[in-house]
Amino acid sequence: MIYSVIGTGGIGGYYGGQLAQAGHEVHFLLHSDYDYVKEHGLQVDSVNGSFHLDKPHVYNDAEQLPVSDVVLVCLKTTNNHLLPSLLKRVADEHTIVILIQNGIGVEEDVQAMLPDIQLVAGLAFICTAKIAPGHINHQCYGQINLGNYSCKEEERLTTIADEFTNAGIPAQLVEYKEARWKKAVWNMPFNGMTVALNTQTDLLLKHPSTRQLIREQMMEIVRAAQHQGINGVNEEFVEKMISMTDEMTPYSPSMKLDFDFHRPMEIKHIYTRPLEIARAAGMPMPKLEMLEAELRFLEDNLYQKFIIN
Amino acid sequence: MIYSVIGTGGIGGYYGGQLAQAGHEVHFLLHSDYDYVKEHGLQVDSVNGSFHLDKPHVYNDAEQLPVSDVVLVCLKTTNNHLLPSLLKRVADEHTIVILIQNGIGVEEDVQAMLPDIQLVAGLAFICTAKIAPGHINHQCYGQINLGNYSCKEEERLTTIADEFTNAGIPAQLVEYKEARWKKAVWNMPFNGMTVALNTQTDLLLKHPSTRQLIREQMMEIVRAAQHQGINGVNEEFVEKMISMTDEMTPYSPSMKLDFDFHRPMEIKHIYTRPLEIARAAGMPMPKLEMLEAELRFLEDNLYQKFIIN
Numbered sequence: 001m002i003y004s005v006i007g008t009g010g011i012g013g014y015y016g017g018q019l020a021q022a023g024h025e026v027h028f029l030l031h032s033d034y035d036y037v038k039e040h041g042l043q044v045d046s047v048n049g050s051f052h053l054d055k056p057h058v059y060n061d062a063e064q065l066p067v068s069d070v071v072l073v074c075l076k077t078t079n080n081h082l083l084p085s086l087l088k089r090v091a092d093e094h095t096i097v098i099l100i101q102n103g104i105g106v107e108e109d110v111q112a113m114l115p116d117i118q119l120v121a122g123l124a125f126i127c128t129a130k131i132a133p134g135h136i137n138h139q140c141y142g143q144i145n146l147g148n149y150s151c152k153e154e155e156r157l158t159t160i161a162d163e164f165t166n167a168g169i170p171a172q173l174v175e176y177k178e179a180r181w182k183k184a185v186w187n188m189p190f191n192g193m194t195v196a197l198n199t200q201t202d203l204l205l206k207h208p209s210t211r212q213l214i215r216e217q218m219m220e221i222v223r224a225a226q227h228q229g230i231n232g233v234n235e236e237f238v239e240k241m242i243s244m245t246d247e248m249t250p251y252s253p254s255m256k257l258d259f260d261f262h263r264p265m266e267i268k269h270i271y272t273r274p275l276e277i278a279r280a281a282g283m284p285m286p287k288l289e290m291l292e293a294e295l296r297f298l299e300d301n302l303y304q305k306f307i308i309n
Numbered sequence: 310m311i312y313s314v315i316g317t318g319g320i321g322g323y324y325g326g327q328l329a330q331a332g333h334e335v336h337f338l339l340h341s342d343y344d345y346v347k348e349h350g351l352q353v354d355s356v357n358g359s360f361h362l363d364k365p366h367v368y369n370d371a372e373q374l375p376v377s378d379v380v381l382v383c384l385k386t387t388n389n390h391l392l393p394s395l396l397k398r399v400a401d402e403h404t405i406v407i408l409i410q411n412g413i414g415v416e417e418d419v420q421a422m423l424p425d426i427q428l429v430a431g432l433a434f435i436c437t438a439k440i441a442p443g444h445i446n447h448q449c450y451g452q453i454n455l456g457n458y459s460c461k462e463e464e465r466l467t468t469i470a471d472e473f474t475n476a477g478i479p480a481q482l483v484e485y486k487e488a489r490w491k492k493a494v495w496n497m498p499f500n501g502m503t504v505a506l507n508t509q510t511d512l513l514l515k516h517p518s519t520r521q522l523i524r525e526q527m528m529e530i531v532r533a534a535q536h537q538g539i540n541g542v543n544e545e546f547v548e549k550m551i552s553m554t555d556e557m558t559p560y561s562p563s564m565k566l567d568f569d570f571h572r573p574m575e576i577k578h579i580y581t582r583p584l585e586i587a588r589a590a591g592m593p594m595p596k597l598e599m600l601e602a603e604l605r606f607l608e609d610n611l612y613q614k615f616i617i618n
Contacts, residue, residue, distance in 0.1 A: 196505070196603065197603060197606055197607065197610070199606075199610065203606075203610060204606075207605070207606050207609060207610070209601070209602040209603075209605035209606055210602055210603075210605075210606045212602065213598075213599055213602035213603075216595075216598075216599075286525075286595040286596050286599075287595055287596065287598070287599040289522075289525075289596070290522055290525075290595075290596040290599050290600075291599075292518070293518040293519055293521065293522035294505065294506060294518075294519075294522075296516070296518035296519075297506055297508075297512075297513075297516050297518055297519045298506065300516060301506070301508065301512060301516070
């Protein structure tokens with residue numbers, strides 16, 4: 001199968017790099033790092049073993065990518081308005097497009113723009129970052145869960161999961177909706193609260209007031225999910241997420257890094273869309289609604305946060 | 310009637326000063342400014358006319374105050390644990406103690422400590438501040454609403470309101486519970502949100518997300534109040550508070566000033582107590598619960614807020 005990677009950052013560089021290193025044909029779309037990677041190749045430092053791709057197939061024009069069997073979309077959702085033009089040539093009706101992105105409502109929104117493509121949610125459990133042009137640093141985990149949204153060929157999806165796994169990327173098929181809502185249980189409280197209180201995961205869980213708040217926000221998601229019949233999102237899962245975060249080193253989620261580096265935050269798909277869906281289902285999430293409002297305010301009043309009195 | 314003022318800051322200095330200037334006998338308890346005011350007197354700059362009290366009755370020891378007919382408690386509620394010792398001599402069972410303080414549950418908590426005193430809520434609508442030792446600056450408004458909590462002599466309370474009004478302090482008797490909850494409609498959203506987002510009232514109302522959030526927080530208070538049968542706290546009053554704040558100059562509420570100057574915030578009586586009362590009444594206020602948690606976190610992680618990235 002021919003793979004293409006749209007967005008060669010920490011996620012796309014690592015997953016695409018692993019597939020290429022395992023011998024698959026992988027095409028990388030790059031933007032600012034195109035010249036560097038064309039000349040110097042792609043370096044992947046990984047806890048699972050580092051490697052260098054000397055001559056990866058790289059492109060700076062989406063029109064030049066070949067039609068592919070599988071496309072990994074590894075952009076931030078804040079760039080999803082670009083997908084119709086980015087996917088125009090690389091994806092046809094036989095292509096399976098995997099959105100390795102955060103949030104809820106992502107597939108619905110992309111499908112609305114591109115009704116004919118076959119979409120799969122890719123839920124990555126990984127710590128990885130681009131630390132320099134063409135230089136990926138993979139620190140931990142790496143598993144990817146694939147949730148079928150509109151792929152008509154379940155069998156090919158199994159083949160993809162097998163190719164991922166054989167290339168060193170543990171992959172499994174999961175139920176689409178449950179997977180996205182499960183991921184939200186962690187993402188919605190921690191992404192926004194680290195921004196709102198300018199802190200990291202460990203301090204939020206250390207203080208009794210915010211520890212309780214995080215749990216209550218997670219329970220809002222549980223109630224909204226169960227109200228939609230998604231039963232795997234439950235209190236037991238909440239406790240598992242809290243314990244897991246207790247054991248992590250102090251962590252800044254992606255939204256905190258976006259905020260700190262003055263990049264757009266993924267508010268729409270991490271907050272607005274799931275809040276809309278929960279409200280439409282008759283089970284609003286009031287504390288997470290408040291968090292969304294705070295994030296919208298902070299995004300438009302960035303400087304406010306950083307005035308020293 | 311003999312008046313005493315416990316806490317001679319912006320509020321106590323202004324109201325006590327007005328009463329003294331009108332010819333009443335007023336005794337002032339001071340703390341850090343005692344020596345200065347004893348020597349130089351009390352200066353009140355006011356939009357209603359400035360004046361100077363050359364030789365006010367001042368004390369730095371609550372035991373020296375005379376037993377008084379009326380005591381104005383003008384401390385922050387964060388100091389209320391001191392009231393049993395501060396009121397021991399100045400207030401007997403005939404004294405009317407007026408708590409000119411922010412929050413809900415204030416009278417209940419003071420009465421629990423001092424079962425025999427007669428308590429009245431004093432709701433001040435005023436912009437005033439102590440700008441230097443013995444120097445009060447009164448910028449606007451000045452009205453005080455008196456809500457009877459446990460005063461057995463309603464007639465004397467009317468006399469007090471008249472003496473206030475004749476001394477240039479417009480005063481009226483109001484229904485206790487409704488008055489405290491009405492004041493909370495403004496106090497709960499604006500005090501905490503200006504701290505949480507490091508901003509002022511005008512920017513909160515300018516941004517559509519926080520404007521809606523403020524309104525939703527106010528409506529949480531309306532629902533909690535109405536659930537307790539307090540019908541004067543309603544949607545119409547919410548719209549009035551929003552319009553009023555739209556017309557104010559950019560404003561930092563007292564909690565924002567406390568936070569900025571690293572003084573303790575009145576979280577207990579502005580948030581914790583009304584939240585407890587609403588929850589016990591079966592009508593929780595989720596967004597204001599979240600705000601309380603954020604404030605508790607910020608109070609204990611002050612420096613967090615002020616790291617520049």
